Amino acid sequence: MEITEHIKYLAAEGQLLAGTAERAGTGAAVATCPKWRVRDLLRHTGMVHRWATAFVTEGHPSYHPAEGEPDLDGAELLGWFREGHGRLVSALTEAPDSLACWAFLPAPSPRAFWARRQAHETAVHRADAQSALGAVVPDMAPEFAADGIDELLCGMHSREKSRVRTPKAAVLRVRATDTADVWTVHLSDRAPRTVRTDGGDADCELSGTAAELYLALWNRLPLEAVTVSGDEGVALLWRETSAVTWS
The missing domain is CATH 1.20.120 (Four Helix Bundle (Hemerythrin (Met), subunit A))
Incomplete structure (x- = not known):
């Protein structure tokens, strides 16, 4: 953008x-x-x-x-x-x-x-x-939401301070159904590594509109707001460790 x-x-x-x-x-x-x-x-x-x-x-x-x-x-x-x-x-x-x-x-x-x-x-x-009014609505423009997913996965969580770590390597795929954007996130005991590709196997896939994925990945919508395929433990790992804090 x-x-x-x-x-x-x-x-x-x-x-x-x-x-x-x-x-x-x-x-x-x-x-x-x-x-x-x-x-x-x-x-x-x-x-x-x-x-x-x-x-x-x-x-x-x-x-x-x-x-x-x-x-x-x-x-x-x-x-x-x-x-x-x-x-x-x-x-x-x-x-x-x-x-x-x-x-x-x-x-x-x-x-x-x-x-x-x-x-x-x-x-x-x-x-x-x-x-605070009772509901988070995934009403962002698809291109803006996809840009935000890209910043979160390829930027914020590429840093060494990311807490998304696992002793057992895993692959999380994120697929935006409305923009056709796909991200493949390689998880390990190091900082996540994300590539913009649809290739290779994934242990877990999150799919939904870009706005739904954006808010779910930022933990502003529950995982139930998107479709989770494969190993739900990988999705839960993201949910439990991906919070970005001010410090």
Whole structure:
């Protein structure tokens, strides 16, 4: 996807997150993150938005810590979130393609990295806000959802910090039925290795629409939301070890 498309989705998902959080109320429980209330979701995501904006606008060449979460609630917190989200969208829109700053996943450029990462960061947390209203809906555009699956499998879980490990090697295949995208994830006692191929045997296959798979792989929908074929233990391994945490 192009940078402009990622920025478009970042803008839309952030607006949806804020609107959904406002309808739910900041004291509502977030079903997908049992320890959180909506206020925690807004504080966290707003903090991440400001953290990302600092790299884009200040050009930090190495890791730079976030400023922390505010002690805000209610309408004041929603206003703070919307302001920070808007600043991030503007910063990425106005940044030159030659932007040089720190990034933690391979990408064509730092601007491309931050636009993609923040679009999916926001989309996943928009699903969290939905859960506070009672249901997570797999309503993302197929091409955006497939892009997010690719970032998760080929990017986030290619890092050494991934906890998806198993002493017995296994192969997990992920098949998006609406976009025809296929990922083959090789699991072992090392970080997962994902290739974009349909070849070879797989111990387990997850299939469904790109949006269903996106949310299931991010543990925002239950495994029952997609079709699981083969060894369900491999799917459960993913469910139990794949959580991405802020640290």
